[in-house]
Amino acid sequence: MKHLLIQVFFFFVLIMMTCVANARDVDDSGQLRQEIDFILHLIAREDFDAGIYLLDRIDNQDSFLKDSLNYLSGWVMYRQKKLEISAQKLLKVREESPVFHKSHFFGAYNLAHVGRHHDAQNTLAQIPVTPGGMHEAMQRFQISGVALLQNDFNEYHKQASHFNGNFHVMAQQERNMEMHRQRLETARTPSPALAGILSAAVPGLGRVYAGKSSEGIISFLYLAAMGFTTYDFYRGGGAGSPMFIISASVTGIFYAGNIYGSAVAARRVNQEFRYEMEQRILFDMHIPLRNAFN
Numbered sequence: 165m166k167h168l169l170i171q172v173f174f175f176f177v178l179i180m181m182t183c184v185a186n187a188r189d190v191d192d193s194g195q196l197r198q199e200i201d202f203i204l205h206l207i208a209r210e211d212f213d214a215g216i217y218l219l220d221r222i223d224n225q226d227s228f229l230k231d232s233l234n235y236l237s238g239w240v241m242y243r244q245k246k247l248e249i250s251a252q253k254l255l256k257v258r259e260e261s262p263v264f265h266k267s268h269f270f271g272a273y274n275l276a277h278v279g280r281h282h283d284a285q286n287t288l289a290q291i292p293v294t295p296g297g298m299h300e301a302m303q304r305f306q307i308s309g310v311a312l313l314q315n316d317f318n319e320y321h322k323q324a325s326h327f328n329g330n331f332h333v334m335a336q337q338e339r340n341m342e343m344h345r346q347r348l349e350t351a352r353t354p355s356p357a358l359a360g361i362l363s364a365a366v367p368g369l370g371r372v373y374a375g376k377s378s379e380g381i382i383s384f385l386y387l388a389a390m391g392f393t394t395y396d397f398y399r400g401g402g403a404g405s406p407m408f409i410i411s412a413s414v415t416g417i418f419y420a421g422n423i424y425g426s427a428v429a430a431r432r433v434n435q436e437f438r439y440e441m442e443q444r445i446l447f448d449m450h451i452p453l454r455n456a457f458n
Contacts, residue, residue, distance in 0.1 A: 237253040268291050276310050276313060276446065302452060305323070305341070311323065334456075347441065351437060354434065359371070367422050368383035369384075390415040391415060393411055
């Protein structure tokens with residue numbers, strides 16, 4: 165919260181200077197200053213919803229002031245983890261603003277975080293940068309991260325070929341991103357169909373194949389016990405025995421459930437791996453932004 169208050173303070177000064185420099189009417193300028201002062205007071209009290217509501221209601225035609233207000237709104241939304249709304253605000257900041265690059269890099273990151281990978285990549289590609297500068301290196305790095313989120317290894321290699329470690333704000337993360345790429349390309353992802361087939365042949369084997377060994381062993385022991393019970397009923401009363409019929413039916417249901425459950429387990433393992441990698445990639449995309457702009 166202390167960090168947010170510092171951000172608010174500096175933008176309070178920025179907005180006030182803008183109002184003083186551009187106001188056409190002294191009374192209107194004074195009223196606007198009072199409105200912004202009250203909004204910042206609400207934000208400092210963590211009454212974010214009310215603060216954002218009043219920020220959106222400010223009617224002012226000064227472009228520089230609008231940039232400052234959009235940045236402030238977007239940054240508060242970012243701190244609240246309302247990332248999609250934050251991106252909408254941040255991406256309204258014009259290129260003439262001193263916080264343009266910060267706003268658009270963070271806006272693109274927010275889009276990537278909520279799964280709008282294509283929009284994030286387009287946003288990053290449109291950011292004007294100086295060749296050989298830090299912003300260009302940041303642009304390539306962020307695009308490489310979005311490419312990995314999409315399993316687009318061709319685009320990743322295109323961007324990563326320019327990694328050189330020249331900028332300390334992202335040198336370690338460039339190395340981390342390469343490790344993420346290696347894990348994604350070499351990872352063994354179990355097939356749900358094969359897991360189901362294996363469990364049809366040997367109950368629980370599909371779960372073992374998917375990496376859920378304990379679940380597979382339990383499934384095998386449980387179905388084995390049910391199978392032996394059903395066999396005992398068969399020996400005692402024959403195929404027409406009511407107890408055999410009931411036991412065989414229940415065992416059949418659990419056998420089918422074991423096949424389905426093995427396929428689900430394989431799918432769950434893939435999803436868990438994908439989620440882990442997405443979080444690692446997003447984490448390493450975020451650190452350079454904080455290092456460079458905060």
